[in-house]
Amino acid sequence: MCLQTSTEARLVNFDLTEEQVLLKNMVERFVADRYDLDQRRAYQAMPLGFSPENWSMLAELGLLALPFPSDLGGLDGGPVELLVVMEALGRGLVVEPVLGHVVLPGDLLIRAGTDEQKAEILPGIMSGERHVTLAHAETGARYNLAHVETRAAPEGNSVRLTGRKIFTLSGKAADLFIVSARGTDSAQIEFYLVPADAPGLERRSFRLADGSLAAEIELNGVTVPASARLADGLEALTGAVATTRLGACAQMLGIMGSMFDATLEYLRTRKQFGAPIGSFQALQHRMAQLYALTEQSRSLVYGAALADEASREKTIAGAKAYVSEAALRVGHECIQFHGGMGVSDELAIGHGHKQLLVLANLLGDAESTLEEFIQRAA
Structure with missing residues (x-):
């Protein structure tokens, strides 16, 4: 799929390239081999709300690495490749959390993470070994991204986080949260990497309308090193x-x-x-x-x-x-x-x-x- 331009008009070509057709066919084969209605029910009934085996297979196929740049070990997939993959997964009613554990946290880390944070976390996302999700939504936000009441208080070389996040996408399976908070400058929103097993973090899982397992988290004075802060914010x-x-x-x-x-x-x-x-x-x-x-x-x-x-x-x-x-x-x-x-x-x-x-x-x-x-x- 590409843009074609001329001096008279700007024409949009919606035809997929040969590589994009192959990508589409690969995802469709995954769906055909791994999904019918009974299998889908079985996957959602698993402890994490999806199949770890399917997740590993998506990683082996390179689909979890697709959105990331090649200099970070990814496959340089762009918006069109994302569209091709997600449309095919949608047709198969796939329950694996590609949006929640790859696209959203991965894109945020690319944009806001330090070089050290990217090198540490992104390979695990691409291999399917790490499950990272964003903890941002709070009571009363109503889709306002700037609504954040969680606080980050510096304590020497550490930061103490206090607050509540009411919704984390596929949060039951997460081993690492990207948590938004306001620091000493209350006008600025910051992001911190918080392990799911950090002392003071409480997680409560619940099912969404589609059966997927989200979670809310309480941050009761969770302490993380100052280096856990991402470089960029809102x-x-x-x-x-x-x-x-x-x-x-x-x-x-x-x-x-x-x-x-x-x-x-x-x-x-x-x-x-x-x-x-x-x-x-x-x-x-x-x-x-x-x-x-x-x-x-x-x-x-x-x-x-x-x-x-x-x-x-x-x-x-x-x-x-x-x-x-x-x-x-x-x-x-x-x-x-x-x-x-x-x-x-x-x-x-x-x-x-x-x-x-x-x-x-x-x-x-x-x-x-x-x-x-x-x-x-x-």
């Missing part, structure tokens, strides 16, 4: 959030496509009054609307992946606003087509819709990201 976080939003949009796009295809097949085979219900004009019109929503979402997500650096965060915010609303509309409609069975665990439709509920509200729902887009466009 600006780095906004960049990492934009990257993660793009991944979430791509994953929603894959789920939408999967749900649409399953519903189309159902309408072709389910009969009433002696005819397939897909032959009824009213249902055809509704399916046409869902197809339009999915394809409009695809255009916005692909466009966001190709956006230049100056408009990147704005474009991704706009895509997230549209796709979050469109995805939930597609999910609701597909469930309605299937009737009561649509919300049951017996069909993939229900599983997909629950995953859409989480992704649509991850790092900003449709309303908040639309407001952000408007502010950035002003």
